Amino acid sequence: MNKSELIDAVAAKTEMTKTAAGRAVEAVLTVITETVAKHDTVAMIGFGTFEARKRAARNGKNPKTGEAIKIAATTVPAFKPGKGFKDKVAAKKGGAKKK
Secondary structure, three states: OOHHHHHHHHHHHHOOOHHHHHHHHHHHHHHHHHHHHOOOOEEEOOOEEEEEEEEOOEEEEOOOOOOEEEEOOEEEEEEEEOHHHHHHHHOEOOEOOOO
């Protein structure tokens, strides 16, 4: 599903116009992006958590030459799915997947 299809689905589920649904989807994405960029967390119980995670500096290897390189420390966005989301994805026709 791409962004346009997401907007169409939101419009259908909420009975909003596609224009209004587009503004709503864009607003949600902007708020999540801006919040995580400030190193804050966006937690939606049952869905998941968006956060910024620090990645330590490490040694790597240039795949073309095989030469060792240093990879600088950085901060990356991350998403951790919530229980409800994980259960829905893992569910089969007969119920939730057994562990």
